Amino acid sequence: MAQATSxxxxxxEKITGDEEAAAELKLGEFQNxxxxxLSEARLLINAVMDHRKQQRKVEETETLIKTxxxxxxxxxxxxxxxxxxxERMLTSHTEMELFERSQLGSLCCESAEEAKTLIPxxxxxxxxxxxxxxxxxxxxxxxxxx
Amino acid sequence: xxxxxELERVITLHPSFFxxxxxxxxxxxxxxxxxxxxxxxxxxxxxxxxxxxxxGRVVPGSAVAEYTVHYRAVVWRPFKGExxxxxxxxxxxxxxxxxxxxxxxxxxxxxxxxxxxxxPNATPPQYTDNGDQVIEKGTHLRIKLIGTRSDVGSMFAIxxxxxxxxxxx
Numbered sequence: 369m370a371q372a373t374s375x376x377x378x379x380x381e382k383i384t385g386d387e388e389a390a391a392e393l394k395l396g397e398f399q400n401x402x403x404x405x406l407s408e409a410r411l412l413i414n415a416v417m418d419h420r421k422q423q424r425k426v427e428e429t430e431t432l433i434k435t436x437x438x439x440x441x442x443x444x445x446x447x448x449x450x451x452x453x454x455e456r457m458l459t460s461h462t463e464m465e466l467f468e469r470s471q472l473g474s475l476c477c478e479s480a481e482e483a484k485t486l487i488p489x490x491x492x493x494x495x496x497x498x499x500x501x502x503x504x505x506x507x508x509x510x511x512x513x514x
Numbered sequence: 515x516x517x518x519x520e521l522e523r524v525i526t527l528h529p530s531f532f533x534x535x536x537x538x539x540x541x542x543x544x545x546x547x548x549x550x551x552x553x554x555x556x557x558x559x560x561x562x563x564x565x566x567x568x569x570g571r572v573v574p575g576s577a578v579a580e581y582t583v584h585y586r587a588v589v590w591r592p593f594k595g596e597x598x599x600x601x602x603x604x605x606x607x608x609x610x611x612x613x614x615x616x617x618x619x620x621x622x623x624x625x626x627x628x629x630x631x632x633x634p635n636a637t638p639p640q641y642t643d644n645g646d647q648v649i650e651k652g653t654h655l656r657i658k659l660i661g662t663r664s665d666v667g668s669m670f671a672i673x674x675x676x677x678x679x680x681x682x683x
Contacts, residue, residue, distance in 0.1 A: 389515070389593035398591055404516035412518075413560045413588055429550025431616040435559050435590070438615035441654070442599045467515055475597060475656075482679045486597040486656075 391488045393467055403466040405458075405473030407451045410439035444476050450509050457505055463493050476510060477503055515596060518562070519589040523548060526578045527570065537567055544583055554664035556591035557616050592617055592662055592671055599683065600673075602653040605641060607632055612655055617669055619657055625674035627681070647682045654683040 387396040395401075404412065413436060420426050445451045458469040468490050477483040480499040484490050490499070525543050527536065541564050549561050563586055570579035592598070592614070600612035600619055609622040623632065630643045640650035649655065657673035658680055664670075675681040
């Protein structure tokens with residue numbers, strides 16, 4: 369006679385430790401979390417900090433300062449309109465995962481081969497031709513105004 | 515990779531703070547506790563907003579109130595196999611130390627291409643292939659993360675520049 373009994377053991381915690389971004393994207397708890405390119409992250413952090421400075425005295429943590437300095441160096445797009453344009457271009461490619469789209473926007477590769485080598489999970493998701501078109505659009509935007 | 519992550523934190527509030535400015539106090543406490551910290555898996559760079567602060571619940575037996583604060587934050591999590599850009603902080607015979615924002619990365623000389631060699635006689639000492647690839651303090655390097663290690667409150671990674679399209683930028 370089967371009766372539902374109250375659980376006598378707790379549910380096992382999810383096994384972590386095998387997350388990686390190799391040929392297959394295993395992001396663990398971050399699998400479906402919205403991603404940011406370096407340029408978007410820089411824009412966002414600067415906007416939040418500016419807003420906060422207006423309201424109260426701000427104490428910047430070392431992590432934040434290091435991140436802001438890092439982003440100032442490596443963010444390829446500094447102008448808001450360009451960042452939004454790149455975001456539109458990338459969002460239209462739903463065959464790629466969020467992680468891959470943001471990597472493309474951050475690394476700014478010139479060739480499809482380079483992009484597929486640096487982002488191995490992309491290899492079978494998009495054709496070289498389509499990828500090259502996308503990269504050319506991004507490069508054009510980068511050269512035009514920055 | 516930078517993420518916009520939704521997190522939650524339980525904050526306890528001493529009754530001397532019960533008053534009209536509870537939300538403001540909780541937000542400040544949240545920022546102090548969480549911003550700039552590393553959980554061992556990821557860094558919480560910047561808290562954006564606390565979008566849901568629960569009703570306070572007084573903990574039975576003590577007078578403090580417990581609030582569950584849901585907030586969004588810009589979070590940075592490094593992944594094994596991810597390609598990142600870094601700035602070299604120091605070089606020595608064993609390899610290169612570089613920083614990816616708050617994360618220190620070590621690239622061992624075994625994971626540096628054979629044609630880029632350690633040159634202790636140069637000023638400053640550097641890795642060079644006697645061509646256009648020189649690695650010294652301040653060089654920008656494109657690194658592939660091979661592994662990460664976590665301690666309480668900090669992380670450390672090792673990386674490689676031995677593959678195509680990696681190395682000096």
